[in-house]
Amino acid sequence: xxxxxxxxxxxxxxxxxxxxxxxxxxxxxxxxxxxxxxxxxxxxxxxxxxxxxxxxxxxxxxxxxxxxxxxxxxxxxxxxxxxxxxxxxxxxxxxxxxxxxxxxxxxxxxxxxxxxxxxxxxxxxxxxxxxxxxxxxxxxxxxxxxxxxxxxxxxxxxxxxxxxxxxxxxxxxxxxxxxxxxxxxxxxxxxxxxxxxxxxxxxxxxxxxxxxxxxxxxxxxxxxxxxxxxxxxxxxxxxxxxxxxxxxxxxxxxxxxxxxxxxxxxxxxxxxxxxxxxxxxxxxxxxxxxxxxxxxxxxxxxxxxxxxxxxxxxxxxxxxxxxxxxxxxxxxxxxxxxxxxxxxxxxxxxxx
Amino acid sequence: xxxxxxxxxxxxxxxxxxxxxxxxxxxxxxxxxxxxxxxxxxxxxxxxxxxxxxxxxxxxxxxxxxxxxxxxxxxxxxxxxxxxxxxxxxxxxxxxxxxxxxxxxxxxxxxxxxxxxxxxxxxxxxxxxxxxxxxxxxxxxxxxxxxxxxxxxxxxxxxxxxxxxxxxxxxxxxxxxxxxxxxxxxxxxxxxxxxxxxxxxxxxxxxxxxxxxxxxxxxxxxxxxxxxxxxxxxxxxxxxxxxxxxxxxxxxxxxxxxxxxxxxxxxxxxxxxxxxxxxxxxxxxxxxxxxxxxxxxxxxxxxxxxxxxxxxxxxxxxxxxxxxxxxxxxxxxxxxxxxxxxxxxxxxxxxx
Numbered sequence: 001x002x003x004x005x006x007x008x009x010x011x012x013x014x015x016x017x018x019x020x021x022x023x024x025x026x027x028x029x030x031x032x033x034x035x036x037x038x039x040x041x042x043x044x045x046x047x048x049x050x051x052x053x054x055x056x057x058x059x060x061x062x063x064x065x066x067x068x069x070x071x072x073x074x075x076x077x078x079x080x081x082x083x084x085x086x087x088x089x090x091x092x093x094x095x096x097x098x099x100x101x102x103x104x105x106x107x108x109x110x111x112x113x114x115x116x117x118x119x120x121x122x123x124x125x126x127x128x129x130x131x132x133x134x135x136x137x138x139x140x141x142x143x144x145x146x147x148x149x150x151x152x153x154x155x156x157x158x159x160x161x162x163x164x165x166x167x168x169x170x171x172x173x174x175x176x177x178x179x180x181x182x183x184x185x186x187x188x189x190x191x192x193x194x195x196x197x198x199x200x201x202x203x204x205x206x207x208x209x210x211x212x213x214x215x216x217x218x219x220x221x222x223x224x225x226x227x228x229x230x231x232x233x234x235x236x237x238x239x240x241x242x243x244x245x246x247x248x249x250x251x252x253x254x255x256x257x258x259x260x261x262x263x264x265x266x267x268x269x270x271x272x273x274x275x276x277x278x279x280x281x282x283x284x285x286x287x288x289x290x291x292x293x294x295x296x297x298x299x300x301x302x303x304x305x306x307x308x309x310x311x312x313x314x315x316x317x318x319x320x321x322x323x324x325x326x327x328x329x330x331x332x333x334x335x336x337x338x339x340x341x342x343x344x345x346x347x348x349x350x351x352x
Numbered sequence: 353x354x355x356x357x358x359x360x361x362x363x364x365x366x367x368x369x370x371x372x373x374x375x376x377x378x379x380x381x382x383x384x385x386x387x388x389x390x391x392x393x394x395x396x397x398x399x400x401x402x403x404x405x406x407x408x409x410x411x412x413x414x415x416x417x418x419x420x421x422x423x424x425x426x427x428x429x430x431x432x433x434x435x436x437x438x439x440x441x442x443x444x445x446x447x448x449x450x451x452x453x454x455x456x457x458x459x460x461x462x463x464x465x466x467x468x469x470x471x472x473x474x475x476x477x478x479x480x481x482x483x484x485x486x487x488x489x490x491x492x493x494x495x496x497x498x499x500x501x502x503x504x505x506x507x508x509x510x511x512x513x514x515x516x517x518x519x520x521x522x523x524x525x526x527x528x529x530x531x532x533x534x535x536x537x538x539x540x541x542x543x544x545x546x547x548x549x550x551x552x553x554x555x556x557x558x559x560x561x562x563x564x565x566x567x568x569x570x571x572x573x574x575x576x577x578x579x580x581x582x583x584x585x586x587x588x589x590x591x592x593x594x595x596x597x598x599x600x601x602x603x604x605x606x607x608x609x610x611x612x613x614x615x616x617x618x619x620x621x622x623x624x625x626x627x628x629x630x631x632x633x634x635x636x637x638x639x640x641x642x643x644x645x646x647x648x649x650x651x652x653x654x655x656x657x658x659x660x661x662x663x664x665x666x667x668x669x670x671x672x673x674x675x676x677x678x679x680x681x682x683x684x685x686x687x688x689x690x691x692x693x694x695x696x697x698x699x700x701x702x703x704x
Contacts, residue, residue, distance in 0.1 A: 038410060038520075043449060043618070044446065044448040044603075044604070045412040045413055045446040046412065046414065047410050048410065048412075048413070049407065049517075050403060050405045050410060050411050050514065051402060052405055053402045055404050057402040058399050058402060059399075061397055061398045061455065062397045063457040063490055063491055063492045065459060065492060065496075067494060068498055068499060094396065094397040096396040096397070102411075103413065105413055105414070107416075107508040109417065109508070138414055139415050140417060144420050145546060146501065146546070146555060147500060147506050148500060148501065149499060149500065152499045154500075154506065156508050158459075158510035160512060162402065165390075168399070170395060194496070194497060194498070251396075252396070253396055265395060266395070
């Protein structure tokens with residue numbers, strides 16, 4: 001049968017371009033596969049051998065996207081980092097539960113397929129999947145004119161990992177006097193871009209925005225675009241040895257909601273995480289956003305990670321393991337008894 | 353700490369509205385949970401107990417969206433079916449591999465959160481998950497001004513199911529003379545909406561489009577909007593007994609690419625699926641789209657399901673099991689030997 005896609009292309013969906021893109025990315029995808037992947041891609045589902053289990057293994061899953069960071073990437077035509085962002089965001093989410101990645105699927109939607117952008121995203125996705133030992137087993141590429149703004153796209157990721165039930169980390173073992181250790185972020189990661197763009201005036205005329213993104217802010221040897229597009233860090237390598245040691249009592253991935261919003265999710269009743277904001281300095285990009293946007297400090301800390309991308313809570317005796325294992329880890333607080341419902345207190349927060 | 357979301361709201365992201373929506377949907381989500389779900393929602397990942405396995409169980413996963421059908425739903429403010437569409441599309445995809453659903457995650461993105469629309473989508477999602485015995489264990493709701501068109505949204509679904517390795521259905525056992533049986537669709541399901549909207553003139557002025565959607569096409573007692581929004585059928589109930597019997601050799605879920613594009617994915621080398629297009633009548637909605645858009649028949653069959661939503665291939669001796677099990681199943685073709693690379697031949701296809 002011929003493939004007469006004339007009317008469909010006129011209506012805005014180019015099946016041939018989509019098929020071509022599929023062929024070209026197949027090799028990259030195959031490079032993420034391991035012995036657990038059956039039958040490759042092309043069937044109606046992705047096949048991944050389930051971990052051996054007597055009922056003691058738990059699958060941990062998460063869905064996420066990169067937010068409006070993709071708008072900065074689109075302006076600069078630099079999309080590799082977006083793929084990395086997507087995978088690492090998901091990897092960190094299930095890592096915070098104690099789980100290691102098994103497999104990943106992506107959803108990429110755009111009004112009109114730009115094969116170059118898609119290839120870059122897939123390049124980043126597959127690179128980050130390989131780094132995480134995670135197989136990319138499927139995905140969907142959708143051309144949806146009318147839903148998305150011209151020239152934009154969105155990308156969502158879906159990860160499944162595994163953890164032995166006895167080794168799930170959910171904060172339940174956290175006790176008074178435990179130590180809260182922060183691991184540095186590489187910038188905004190994937191949260192708060194709508195506020196950052198508004199504060200920096202990056203939601204206006206595209207040409208003006210591009211010029212601003214190509215400039216280096218005072219004191220930086222990277223352009224604003226480079227600072228904003230720095231990929232979301234994966235904490236898998238830093239955290240895995242600690243999971244092997246069995247010393248981790250709670251972890252939080254600092255995404256939307258900031259330190260308080262995310263650390264608060266794992267603090268048991270009757271306890272509070274006391275965080276000392278003077279124990280680290282936020283990356284300069286956060287000061288720039290705060291100043292340019294005249295954003296009050298409390299809002300900055302409730303939207304951005306402010307320099308701490310991942311939090312680990314351990315017994316005081318075990319803190320050295322964490323601090324010596326990661327050069328960019330530092331003690332940022334401790335667990336205290338609490339008589340109210342407050343889960344996190346930020347000490348040193350200035351209202352201005 | 354206060355929750356000072358003023359600047360973020362001005363920039364287009366309303367955290368309070370998102371939090372409120374989260375609380376209100378929690379009960380619906382919990383209703384999809386079974387004994388395999390651990391710890392509910394609210395942590396960094398969804399927890400689902402892995403099936404017991406000695407290395408013989410395979411996890412089958414799929415990612416999908418509903419396409420520009422959401423634009424019709426948005427115009428008519430009828431979103432429940434979109435949630436059903438999303439789940440059933442994913443359920444059918446892994447079903448075509450022989451897998452039953454375990455758990456599901458969703459990704460919902462919009463420029464500005466409309467809680468009523470989100471609630472309707474979740475109502476549909478959770479209803480369809482319950483029907484499929486599938487737990488909704490997580491998801492992400494993103495407010496992304498600048499990526500999406502005002503008033504629109506997109507929704508993607510991710511499903512994980514399981515099948516014993518020995519019971520994977522991938523078409524490998526298909527032989528010459530096997531019978532191809534089609535199960536009826538309920539209309540477009542979730543494919544071809546961009547072409548359908550263009551053909552029916554539904555991508556113009558919103559008020560005019562709404563009027564047209566509220567009219568009943570000649571010979572129909574349903575409005576055009578109702579015909580277009582009919583939810584994607586789930587074939588799980590019809591197919592499960594056949595899987596128990598062990599008689600299914602190949603299955604195809606007819607989505608983008610139509611009958612030829614999807615049946616072709618499971619036909620082994622040296623064989624061809626010969627489909628007789630005169631063996632069923634496409635639903636009237638397809639004739640309407642074809643006539644109004646002056647779309648050639650070959651393109652109609654390469655974009656739409658044309659009335660057949662799912663295809664089952666069995667040994668001739670087993671065909672009665674399928675035909676008596678589903679009142680809307682009919683023989684649509686047979687498997688023949690082939691000396692070329694053509695995987696599917698559509699007999700009775702008129703060029704006009």
